[in-house]
Amino acid sequence: MKKIPTLWWIIGFIVIIVGLLGWSRLIQSSNPNTVSTGAFHWHPELTIYVKGEKQEIPQGIGLAGAHKPIHTHDDIPVIHMEFVGAAKKEETTLGMFFRNWGKDFNSFGSSVTMTVNGKENTEFENYQMKDGDKIELHYK
Numbered sequence: 860m861k862k863i864p865t866l867w868w869i870i871g872f873i874v875i876i877v878g879l880l881g882w883s884r885l886i887q888s889s890n891p892n893t894v895s896t897g898a899f900h901w902h903p904e905l906t907i908y909v910k911g912e913k914q915e916i917p918q919g920i921g922l923a924g925a926h927k928p929i930h931t932h933d934d935i936p937v938i939h940m941e942f943v944g945a946a947k948k949e950e951t952t953l954g955m956f957f958r959n960w961g962k963d964f965n966s967f968g969s970s971v972t973m974t975v976n977g978k979e980n981t982e983f984e985n986y987q988m989k990d991g992d993k994i995e996l997h998y999k
Contacts, residue, residue: 894946894987901940901990905956909967909998921959929956929988940988953994954984968998 907914921930928942928950938956949955957964964984965971973980974995980986988994 896945903988903992904936905994907996953986970999972997
């Protein structure tokens with residue numbers, strides 16, 4: 860007779876855990892600040908020009924020490940955005956890439972124009988990067 864109450868406790872515990880996980884996912888997915896609640900791997904491209912000269916973006920940004928979700932490999936100008944779980948908007952910004960790089964957004968100059976997919980954009984470091992974006996920064 861003691862096995863039946865123990866079994867019910869185990870089933871109840873499992874139901875509560877599954878319910879909490881589902882509730883957590885629901886809250887994240889309804890949060891307007893959440894980009895995704897699941898894993899994703901996006902590839903925006905970034906090209907930087909200073910006084911008309913194309914700048915090199917180094918390989919391995921965001922890979923030294925700890926593997927950061929926004930980083931570069933050897934396929935520059937591609938930025939890799941590899942998130943294994945929930946991601947918030949502020950974690951997917953162009954500014955976050957610059958922070959991972961160890962640079963201030965204005966380190967190439969204070970007068971900058973930006974295009975995203977050929978259209979002018981003034982969000983600059985606050986721009987939330989998306990898969991397939993072609994981002995160009997022109998510093999004067």
